[in-house]
Amino acid sequence: MTGLIGYLKVIAQYRKLLIGLTLLIGLLVFSIPGMFFYHIDPRSLEFKDLQPPSPTNPLGTDVFGRDVLAQLIHGTYNSFRIGVFAGLLATLIGILVGSVAGYTGGTIDEALNLITNTFLVLPTLALLIVIASYIRIRNEFVMIIIIGSTAWPWTARAIRAQVYSLKAREFVDLARISGLPKLEIIFLEILPNMLSYIVMCFTLQMAGAILSEAGLSAIGLGPTALVTLGMMLRWAIIWEAPRIGAWWWFIPPGILITLIAVSFLLINSGLDEIYNPRLRRGR
Amino acid sequence: MDRKAKSPALLFLIRKAAFYFITFIVALTFVWLIPRLMPGDPIRQLVLAILLGAGVGGEGAGGGGVTSQFTVQQAKLLYEFYVKKFGLDQPLHIQYLLLLKRVFTGDLGISIMFQPDRVVDIVSRALPWSLGLLIPSTITAWVLGNMLGAYAAYKDGKTDSILYSLFLFISQMPYYWFALVLIYVFAIGLRWFPAAGAYSVGVVPNLSWSFIVDFLQHYTLPFLSLVLISLGGQALGMRTMTIYELNSDYMNYSESLGLSDRKLIGYAFRNAILPQITGLAIHLGTTVSGQIVTETVFGYPGVGFIMYQAILHADYPLIEGSFTILTLCVLMMNFIMDILYAYIDPRIKAAYAEER
Numbered sequence: 001m002t003g004l005i006g007y008l009k010v011i012a013q014y015r016k017l018l019i020g021l022t023l024l025i026g027l028l029v030f031s032i033p034g035m036f037f038y039h040i041d042p043r044s045l046e047f048k049d050l051q052p053p054s055p056t057n058p059l060g061t062d063v064f065g066r067d068v069l070a071q072l073i074h075g076t077y078n079s080f081r082i083g084v085f086a087g088l089l090a091t092l093i094g095i096l097v098g099s100v101a102g103y104t105g106g107t108i109d110e111a112l113n114l115i116t117n118t119f120l121v122l123p124t125l126a127l128l129i130v131i132a133s134y135i136r137i138r139n140e141f142v143m144i145i146i147i148g149s150t151a152w153p154w155t156a157r158a159i160r161a162q163v164y165s166l167k168a169r170e171f172v173d174l175a176r177i178s179g180l181p182k183l184e185i186i187f188l189e190i191l192p193n194m195l196s197y198i199v200m201c202f203t204l205q206m207a208g209a210i211l212s213e214a215g216l217s218a219i220g221l222g223p224t225a226l227v228t229l230g231m232m233l234r235w236a237i238i239w240e241a242p243r244i245g246a247w248w249w250f251i252p253p254g255i256l257i258t259l260i261a262v263s264f265l266l267i268n269s270g271l272d273e274i275y276n277p278r279l280r281r282g283r
Numbered sequence: 284m285d286r287k288a289k290s291p292a293l294l295f296l297i298r299k300a301a302f303y304f305i306t307f308i309v310a311l312t313f314v315w316l317i318p319r320l321m322p323g324d325p326i327r328q329l330v331l332a333i334l335l336g337a338g339v340g341g342e343g344a345g346g347g348g349v350t351s352q353f354t355v356q357q358a359k360l361l362y363e364f365y366v367k368k369f370g371l372d373q374p375l376h377i378q379y380l381l382l383l384k385r386v387f388t389g390d391l392g393i394s395i396m397f398q399p400d401r402v403v404d405i406v407s408r409a410l411p412w413s414l415g416l417l418i419p420s421t422i423t424a425w426v427l428g429n430m431l432g433a434y435a436a437y438k439d440g441k442t443d444s445i446l447y448s449l450f451l452f453i454s455q456m457p458y459y460w461f462a463l464v465l466i467y468v469f470a471i472g473l474r475w476f477p478a479a480g481a482y483s484v485g486v487v488p489n490l491s492w493s494f495i496v497d498f499l500q501h502y503t504l505p506f507l508s509l510v511l512i513s514l515g516g517q518a519l520g521m522r523t524m525t526i527y528e529l530n531s532d533y534m535n536y537s538e539s540l541g542l543s544d545r546k547l548i549g550y551a552f553r554n555a556i557l558p559q560i561t562g563l564a565i566h567l568g569t570t571v572s573g574q575i576v577t578e579t580v581f582g583y584p585g586v587g588f589i590m591y592q593a594i595l596h597a598d599y600p601l602i603e604g605s606f607t608i609l610t611l612c613v614l615m616m617n618f619i620m621d622i623l624y625a626y627i628d629p630r631i632k633a634a635y636a637e638e639r
Contacts, residue, residue: 124572126605129575233460
């Protein structure tokens, strides 16, 4: 209990982290419990189309007569899920590639580095388009795999640099002298020491994955039968929501996507301030 | 003597060129590999797409209406034609080499939706529109972003907090969503600018004043949406870099020597801007991604919009051709940045001189 209070005290000192976490929790509360309190089915076409906000539809309806608020609630949850799992996948691949490269060095390092840098300069969305265009039915799983498997290079690069600097420390030398196998040194000695850094990479990856999902959806390569914030924007683009003047339809999903990404970024730079005192300034 | 002084930078550039070449080969390998890894038969889909004009977007966009004229026999012939054309009756490694050969001789195949136009021609026609949007907006965003970022870092306090939040928010907005908002406010609401296209319908591009005015009117909104969002990211990076520099030992030392603020910020700025140049190159891929979607929203006739139409019509040669040419452009721009960087940063020369 005192441990928890201690954590909360630390968090309260760092404004960015505090705001980021509050925002994130707020968004989660909006979507997950929201689904239980707000009973309207996001895919039901029961309402009149293109209604502005009213007591029955607090955020109006779209061109098909679907309730916008219900779509937002479910869409936020689905976008979050894709973001978390795709971010997780990208982080895991990044850790694997980065730590093996950084620790092993030599030819393996150079080869992995080459692959990482190659992926870094390729226009990712264009690559995703080529991949996604071949998959006719794109469910959540497919989205997670294709986004996660193209987003890892940033993390790999960052992790590699960290591992590279950590491997010169005494405790790693000690582990090496005592004959621990290479993988054990990487995963049990080095990586736990950079957990905070890994968490930071993860937050960035989640923000990136949610934006990727939104981007892919916007050009018609999003999940085929899932309500996500990106797919909401997709429909708004196709039916030219701005031209119809249906602001309640296209403004909220964009704000939510932005807020999700911002919350992850704030958490990231808040953590950065904690672990990197050079960035701190008058609080 | 002369050779020795020049070669480190040259060596750096040769290595970079080799790297970009490999990257391009990797991109082509993806183009080759992806259809072969995917479940289903792409040729079958291709033939179906030609016959039905169906889309992969899942929304059934596109033409149709030609179905009944085609018999099974014709479909079979078409199928065999494509199998032969893509060399799918050959062993895998030959297929791969054939693809490389085709690409390096400038043959990216024939578009399905714009038959009989060649993919290379279609994309080359669209490319100037894309570059005309990408390059000015990126440079503008970079210059403004760096100035604002350095300003925020220098100001500290409330100004910094406000600017930081602003940068953060705009850098995370989905490009095309911001584009929608701009269309809603400036094209539909205020009617200041047109909502779509690169010039008015029915106008033929020419060099008259009226066309230039028309072009600029169409240019403003896509340009603004790209500038503002890249600006956020650039400013965030520059702000962090400048704070790092302002807190460094040499800064404290110079300050204690009594150097003027102007001079101090000048030093900090010069040191902070270097990584920003690499940052510009690294973010180019992301910017291009954003541009693809932005062009789609504005119906701007660049490569992104072509790609979007190709997706709707399952025009695989055009999708892959656009990807190939976009990648080539990004790599070339990266290389230009490297040349610039080698010229500006003396440490690059030093590092490569040491290695030898």
